Amino acid sequence: MAEASRTTEARRDAVFGRWVVFSPARSRRPTDLKSHNPTNPSPAAGEPRPSCPFCAGRESECAPQIFRVPPDGSLPWRIRVIENLYPALRRDLEPPPAAAPDAEEEEEPGERAVPGFGFHDVVIETPSHDVRLWDLPAEGVRDVLLAYAARVRQLAEHPAVKYVQVFKNHGASAGASMAHSHSQMLGTPFVPPSVTSRLNCMKEVFDRSGNCSLCDFRSKDILISETPNFSAIVPFAASYPFEIWIIPRQHLSYFHEIDQHKALDLGSLLKTMLQKLSKQLNDPPFNFMIHSAPFGLSSSCLPYAHWFLQIVPQLSVIGGFELGSGCYINPVFPEDAAKILRELSCS
C-alpha cells in the first residue's frame, strides 16, 4: 500500500456529487469498544437448513412465486422470483393516481403521505443453502441478472411504478436477515431521493462539459478489470473502502434492457469481483445495488443517464458525521484499493 506517501485529501465524484474525505491516518486509531463482527456468519458447506424457506423442497413456506428458471415445472428450479412475505410496499393497496404526463416537475414540495403501494420481491439465486452467488458458474450469475431484468421489465409495465431498486444484502452486518443466497427488488411509486440527486448531478456535469460522467473516466489507476462490455473500477471518490463500480462501457441508461450476451459478460465480471472481495477481505458482508434510470425518462435526459452496479463491502460502522453531513470518511485511497484488487488472482 502506498499509504505513507499519500496525504489526506477530499474528493467529490461526478455521479452523486458527494464529498469523501480520504484519510489513511484514521485507520490507525485505537478502540476500547468491541466493534461488531464484520465478517459474515456464512453457512458451513453442506450444512442442512431444514428451517430455511428459500431451500429446495420448502417452496410452500414462501410467499407466492412470480416466475422460476427454468420455467418448465417438470425440471428442478435454479432461480425463483417470489413475493416478499413481509413486504415494505404492498401490491394490494390502491396505487396513486397516474400523474399527468409532464406533471412531475410540478409536484408540490413539502410533507406528503401516500398509501404504501408498490412491489417488493425476492430473487432466490440458488436452491442450495450453502452456495453463494459467486460460487455459481458465470452462466449461473448471468441467469440471476437476467431474472432481475425480466422482473424489472414486468414492473415497468405498471403505470404507477416509477423506479425499481434492485439490491443484494450479504451477511448480517450488511442487513441480511436470511443467509440463503438471495437478492431483492422494490418497485416504488415515487422516484427515490438518491436517484433524483444522482441524475441532477450527472445533468449538471453534462450541461457543463457535454460528457456523461460515467463514459468519461480515463484514469487507469482506478481500473480493476475490463471485459468487452464492462469496466470494473474503484470509483475516484469511493465512499467505502474497496467499493467497486461495474460500468457498461457503452452509454446505456437502463439495466433492464440488457441482453443475454452482455449479461454473461457482466455475470462473469461480477463473479470475479465478488471472489476478489471475498479473498482480499475474508468474506466480508456486502451490499450491491443496481443504479438505473427511472422509467419514462424524457429523451433529453438519456444522454447523461448511465446505469451501473455498485458493490459496497461493509467493513466498519458509519457514525454521526456521515449521518449528519452525507459526507464519508474513507481510510483507503481508491488507487490503492484498485491496485490490490487488480493484482489479486482468483481461480
Next chain:
Amino acid sequence: MAEASRTTEARRDAVFGRWVVFSPARSRRPTDLKSHNPTNPSPAAGEPRPSCPFCAGRESECAPQIFRVPPDGSLPWRIRVIENLYPALRRDLEPPPAAAPDAEEEEEPGERAVPGFGFHDVVIETPSHDVRLWDLPAEGVRDVLLAYAARVRQLAEHPAVKYVQVFKNHGASAGASMAHSHSQMLGTPFVPPSVTSRLNCMKEVFDRSGNCSLCDFRSKDILISETPNFSAIVPFAASYPFEIWIIPRQHLSYFHEIDQHKALDLGSLLKTMLQKLSKQLNDPPFNFMIHSAPFGLSSSCLPYAHWFLQIVPQLSVIGGFELGSGCYINPVFPEDAAKILRELSCS
C-alpha cells in the same frame, strides 16, 4: 401500539425531501442470521479504565487541548475540547484559496480533489469514565452545548471553513470507538452534501408556501415534549424508529448563536430525551447531529434555514435498498413512537 390499525404508508418530509416507507409488517420478519448486537457495551459503573486517554489524569496522552471548562487551570476540569489525534481533516494542510464572495453558485460540477484541510476536534464531556451525557445534571449538559457553540464560533472565524458538523456517537453499533462520553466536530472546507440538499428542500417549501418547514409543524400527535424554547418531536417522516428532533420554537438559523438561558433549556430537554430512549430501548447505541446553517449564508436564505438537533437510535442495520435509493424503511409510525415517548416517565 396502534400497529394493527395502521397500514403501510410512504411519507416525504419537508426538510430533507426524503421518502420513508412505514411498514409495521416488516418488524415481524424472521431471521436466521444473528444480527449484530444492538445494545451498547456501556462501561460498568465505577470500573477503572487506566488505559482511557479521555479520563482525568491522562491528559498528556491526548492530542493538544483547545480549551477547558472551567478555564481556570487550578480547578479540576469538567469538559475538555481537544484536537482529534487521528483527524480525518488536517489543520496543518494548506487551506483552499478563499472563493470570491459570490462564486459559490458558480462552482464547476464534476470530479474534484482538494487537500484534506479542516478541523477535527473531540469534546470530552466529563472527566469520569462511567458517566454518560444524560447522567449529568441539566446544567452539565448545558455546559457541553455551550462548549460546542464556543468552538463552532472559533472555527467560523476561519475563512476556509464552510461548515461545522457537530455529532455524537454512543455505542459500538453507532460507530463509537471510545466508550468514554464524548462528542466530535468536523470543520469542513466545503458545504457537505446533506446540508446543501436540506437547504434546497427547505427553500423549495418556502418559495411555494412562504413558510419555514420547521416553524410550520402543527400536529400534536408527533410531539413528545415542549419547553419554553424548544419542541421535541418524532418527525413526520422519521427515517429511523424512535428518531427524535429537538427544534427551537423560534426561527433561528445558527446553533452556535445559542445563549446560556436557551442552552439550559435545550440541555434539560436533551437530557430527558436521552433518558427516555435509554429507558424505552434499553440503552441503545445512538447518534446525534446538530443541523445548522453553513457560515456566511446570504440573508435571503435565512428565512428558511432553521437549525435543529437530530437523535437517531441505531436499532437495526440498513441494507441495500437504503444505500441505493436513499429511501428508508421504518417499521414504527412516528405517531406511535411519539405517544410511547411522551407517556414514558423519567425521573
